[in-house]
Amino acid sequence: MTEDGNVLVAERVRKEFGGLVAVNDVDFTVPRGKVVSLIGPNGAGKTTFFNMLTGVYKPTAGRITFLGEDVTGKPPHAITARGVGRTFQNIRLFQHMTALENVLVGMHARLRASLFASILRTPAVKREEARARERARELLAFCGLKRDEEELARNLPYGDQRRLEVARALATEPKLLLLDEPTAGMNPQESAEFTAFVARLRDEHGLTVLMIEHDMRVVMGVSDRVSVLDYGEKIAEGSPHEVQRNERVIEAYLGKAAVEDMKRQGLA
């Protein structure tokens, strides 16, 4: 933990794909115990940035520090083991495993059973496995999936699949939870429930959350801070209220003409 209370610090992080600069020297911090939202138009580099934080991509340049430790370019499993859990934009559950098994896979880094101990099924392994199952059931119940634990993931309704992804990410015992468009495809009712759920994670469980989100009601409803990416650059940062009225943000979303239009009408 750094002294200023930031869980995650990204310094001048850059990612190039061939000639395309997807993320351009972005500085970014996530304070502990807060919900930070990352917004921006399609193709702004949000998911690329996420993928660098979780080790899926290696940054072209820059430095990522998690809990005071340099994790730049570390493989995904090592970053997960250090306490970063994530969900995916397009749901990536283990489709043919049950809900319970999905959550158990999430616990992989927290379980110790070795190959040989598993073959012998030693008392320690048995105990660990029983505890893991109990904990997985708790997590499913916490995410509102109690009755579906033996259901194959692909048979769950869409909203429940999103919830299961969160349960699986929570099973990794994260200190920082990354949510990539968690409410995509949800109806307003479900989105509102999910907003409350994220607030609960922060307030009751002290979790730090970083999410990419398009639904402004969700972003404004729960975020402590909002950062805006456009063409791979951070163009604004601040409280939801500040960002909402930021001229560059409106321009990025709606275009220059719209800003001038709004100015004329005295809105911005």
Next chain:
Amino acid sequence: MAARQVGLRNELRARWRARPPEQRFAATIVLQVGFALLLWLLSLSLTYAALLAFALSWLRRVPPLPWRLALQVAIAGVFAILGPRSLAILLAIVFALLWAPPRHRRWLLPLAGLAAAVFYPFFGDRMFTIPVFGPFPDVGSGVYMVVFVMMAVGLNIVVGYAGLLDLGYVAFYATGAYTAAWFASLQFSNRSIHFGAVGLNPPNVAGIHISIWLLLVLAGVFTAVAGIVIGLPTLRLRGDYLAIVTLGFGEIIYVLARNGDNFGGFNLTNGPNGITPIDSPGWGHTLSSWTGGFLPSNYLTCCKATVLGHHLSSADVFFWTALVLLVVTVFCSIRLRDSRIGRAWIAIREDETAAAAMGIPLMRTKTWAYASGAFFGGVAGAYYAAFKSATFPGDFFFNISVFILCMVILGGMGNVWGVLIGASFLAYLNIAGLANMGAWINSHIHFIGSFQFPGETAPGLDVPAIASGIYGLIIVVVMLLRPEGLLPSRRRAAELHRGVHDEPLYDATHAGGGQP
């Protein structure tokens, strides 16, 4: 055109369904009996087989009590009276097992299968002859079958659980076989190291001679290490690329074995002549007399006893020992599947990127799958070398890899029980079945039996010579009609019909930095 055919088929089906059930029943019976009688033109036993198959197919369609029971009693009764008696007994046992409630069936069926295998030497030679396929295999063939089933169960860990297509599994078989050969033969005759080996003549013979039991473990460990060494550079690859590289390694091992008689003057593998003889397994006189002869002192010279009217032979003890090894393999395989690491394997098979994001170290976990599969391949190879008392480079052709893979695919990738069935069947075909089939075809189908195929010395079709083609055909047919295999794991069946995530791995973008 195709659409019209489907339309016609649907119409015929609809018309058939519109008929009253009694009519359909009568028509089916007439057709089936007619077909069975037609087979009489080929052979009478084929008619019986067809009638039996049709009778069995009715079992599922009739209500359990009293009709199903009556039908079962009738079927078994017919064979009990007319013979073969052994078929009647087999059917009676199977029917009895099917009446067990499902939750008991889960352990009763494997147990019954194991019991049948254990007692096979006592009744195998009294079993009936199957039409076309010929008689039940002798116990010596049984050893071969069990060893190959063991390899298939090992490969199933790699291909079925972790989803890593390995076309070079024969490399592990070879490593195990040569480990046994090096440390239990005259190969290194300038050394003289003896440890627990039995039946040496003279007792102070040159070369390294270590007990086969130790060598089985050593071969397993050695092969697992070889698996890790091969795996480290190859397992970064995915799908097709991995398959191609493993195929290459399989070939390399063969070439090494073949040309290994002169590594800068050092004779490692004795080249094409192979290493033979290899010491026989055995427990030595002390252990043998302690156990009252239960553990034979030397397998090759074993057994003067007669049990249940059956003269024990050396093949019998080789067979039982192989069974013990197989049971251990199956046990480990199931324990692994249901463990933390087994879940990780399945997760990797389903979606590597998500698995990595859940904290599963991809390389390490895949390497464990490779090493586990290699271990059992190595043990099987070492045991088989000891059984044959020889190992030759020619045993390790590429087609053996495909053959073992074929066993896994036929049985059902990921399901141990399916693999056991698929592998037993194919191993039987390879050791005896194909030859029997060839003989049957040539003697019963006249125009094939008398046809002079080009390049053949005698008229008739040489079925074992086209074995690879037959296995290839089996793979193609299984993949088209039932990609999940005979007895699939529920999970794998769903995957093969729906597909899994197959997006590029993060490694690719790590290395090349191409478009995501």
